[in-house]
Amino acid sequence: MAEPASGAASERTKVRRSAKRGVYDRETIYSILDEALICHVGFAVDDQPFVIPTIHVRVDDKLYLHGSTSSRMMRRLGEGSAACVTVTLLDGLVLARSWFHHSMNYRSVVILARGSAVTDREEKALVFRALVEQVVRGRADDSRAPTEQEADATAVVRFSIDEASAKIRGGPPMDTETDMELPHWAGVVPLALRAGAPLADPTLAPGIVTPKYALDYRRPSNGV
Amino acid sequence: MAEPASGAASERTKVRRSAKRGVYDRETIYSILDEALICHVGFAVDDQPFVIPTIHVRVDDKLYLHGSTSSRMMRRLGEGSAACVTVTLLDGLVLARSWFHHSMNYRSVVILARGSAVTDREEKALVFRALVEQVVRGRADDSRAPTEQEADATAVVRFSIDEASAKIRGGPPMDTETDMELPHWAGVVPLALRAGAPLADPTLAPGIVTPKYALDYRRPSNGV
Numbered sequence: 001m002a003e004p005a006s007g008a009a010s011e012r013t014k015v016r017r018s019a020k021r022g023v024y025d026r027e028t029i030y031s032i033l034d035e036a037l038i039c040h041v042g043f044a045v046d047d048q049p050f051v052i053p054t055i056h057v058r059v060d061d062k063l064y065l066h067g068s069t070s071s072r073m074m075r076r077l078g079e080g081s082a083a084c085v086t087v088t089l090l091d092g093l094v095l096a097r098s099w100f101h102h103s104m105n106y107r108s109v110v111i112l113a114r115g116s117a118v119t120d121r122e123e124k125a126l127v128f129r130a131l132v133e134q135v136v137r138g139r140a141d142d143s144r145a146p147t148e149q150e151a152d153a154t155a156v157v158r159f160s161i162d163e164a165s166a167k168i169r170g171g172p173p174m175d176t177e178t179d180m181e182l183p184h185w186a187g188v189v190p191l192a193l194r195a196g197a198p199l200a201d202p203t204l205a206p207g208i209v210t211p212k213y214a215l216d217y218r219r220p221s222n223g224v
Numbered sequence: 225m226a227e228p229a230s231g232a233a234s235e236r237t238k239v240r241r242s243a244k245r246g247v248y249d250r251e252t253i254y255s256i257l258d259e260a261l262i263c264h265v266g267f268a269v270d271d272q273p274f275v276i277p278t279i280h281v282r283v284d285d286k287l288y289l290h291g292s293t294s295s296r297m298m299r300r301l302g303e304g305s306a307a308c309v310t311v312t313l314l315d316g317l318v319l320a321r322s323w324f325h326h327s328m329n330y331r332s333v334v335i336l337a338r339g340s341a342v343t344d345r346e347e348k349a350l351v352f353r354a355l356v357e358q359v360v361r362g363r364a365d366d367s368r369a370p371t372e373q374e375a376d377a378t379a380v381v382r383f384s385i386d387e388a389s390a391k392i393r394g395g396p397p398m399d400t401e402t403d404m405e406l407p408h409w410a411g412v413v414p415l416a417l418r419a420g421a422p423l424a425d426p427t428l429a430p431g432i433v434t435p436k437y438a439l440d441y442r443r444p445s446n447g448v
Contacts, residue, residue: 012272037314037317037328040264040277040312042274042275042308043273044268044273047268049266049267049273049306050308051265051309051334052310052334053330053332082271082272082273083273084266084272086264088262090261090262090417093359095363095367095438097367097368098367099352099353099364099367099368099369099374100368100370100371102363102367104261104262106262108277110276112274128323129323131323135317136413140323142408143326143408144321144322144403144406146322150322172423172426172427175425182368184366184432185366185428185433185434185435187422187423187424187428187438188425189360189419189420189423189441190419190420191261191417191420192418192420193415193418194417195317195414196413196415198412198413198414199316199411199414201397201399201410201411202396203396203410208407208408208409210411214319214413
């Protein structure tokens with residue numbers, strides 16, 4: 001994988017193990033961030049790291065998280081505490097002839113950054129819409145936007161996607177030469193997050209039809 | 225959700241936000257750990273948190289990670305650096321009538337622990353088998369076990385699952401009373417990690433049939 005001039009890797013985000021799996025171009029990093037529904041955010045409190053799953057959205061070269069204003073995580077992140085935001089997409093199980101070479105096909109992104117609390121109302125409003133649309137395209141115009149009170153109760157933190165790297169494994173198993181004669185099946189079991197049939201809210205008023213974005217739900221470029 | 229005597233929560237792992245979503249019984253925590261294919265591990269280097277995806281396996285009340293002996297993460301974890309291991313299963317998109325009440329259905333576990341490097345060969349051998357079986361049940365006996373050299377090149381770290389908590393959201397959206405008259409569809413789009421048709425290694429010898437565990441692959445208790 002190439003490492004173009006637009007690369008965003010630093011000494012700290014350089015892929016150390018399996019260096020051939022490291023990719024750093026922004027287009028790749030953005031496509032992984034955009035396909036993932038959740039990220040895992042790392043931050044520390046008194047030397048204890050915490051890793052918390054949450055929704056994210058990328059807008060241009062910024063990544064935004066949101067949460068309750070009373071959340072400890074949002075407070076820490078908004079104060080600019082050192083953070084790590086990691087996104088992982090599982091693409092398959094790699095079944096090699098040896099246990100040792102078993103692996104996963106995946107695409108992941110690691111971002112190191114210090115966040116800033118977003119207080120500007122217009123920026124927050126843009127982020128709220130982007131968050132809804134990141135999860136379900138078409139939903140923002142088909143549901144109620146936040147009241148001022150709801151917006152005030154929601155903290156938003158902005159991260160620059162400057163120090164970031166992606167790591168990707170794809171393709172078949174890589175067995176050692178001496179294992180090729182073994183009688184075991186080898187290959188990949190593809191994996192993808194798939195949507196099932198939408199379940200209407202039990203209190204839904206009669207006559208409201210299930211929208212197409214729920215019936216045909218899938219992630220962008222999520223292909224098995 | 226109940227909090228039985230077997231609970232493993234501490235002051236640090238107590239679910240702070242949405243306390244009604246916190247569950248702490250070991251059975252629930254174990255079932256989430258066992259269903260998940262990967263975890264996200266948090267550790268710090270010079271005050272910078274890192275969050276790295278990796279495979280885990282639970283054996284009784286221990287959680288094991290593995291990696292290259294030359295991996296910085298494995299070294300840090302094996303030294304007993306404060307760590308956080310988080311596992312998240314996405315079960316659905318919760319589409320409420322308001323943006324504010326949009327949510328996800330999920331099951332997650334957060335474990336705080338300091339790891340210990342496993343050096344005992346027998347314990348390592350058990351863990352290697354458990355790791356393969358955790359990913360694909362039935363695969364360990366249908367592929368080659370590690371050589372001594374491969375075992376020596378693989379670091380294993382053990383964590384006690386003592387300080388742990390689970391967080392679960394399930395069911396329909398929870399809209400506010402005043403939104404119930406809105407004309408928007410509301411409900412859940414179920415999500416699950418699904419396997420596609422296995423892809424045989426291009427170098428697979430003719431006559432080796434695709435095993436049933438690859439053809440019918442699914443996670444334990446992964447139901448949409």
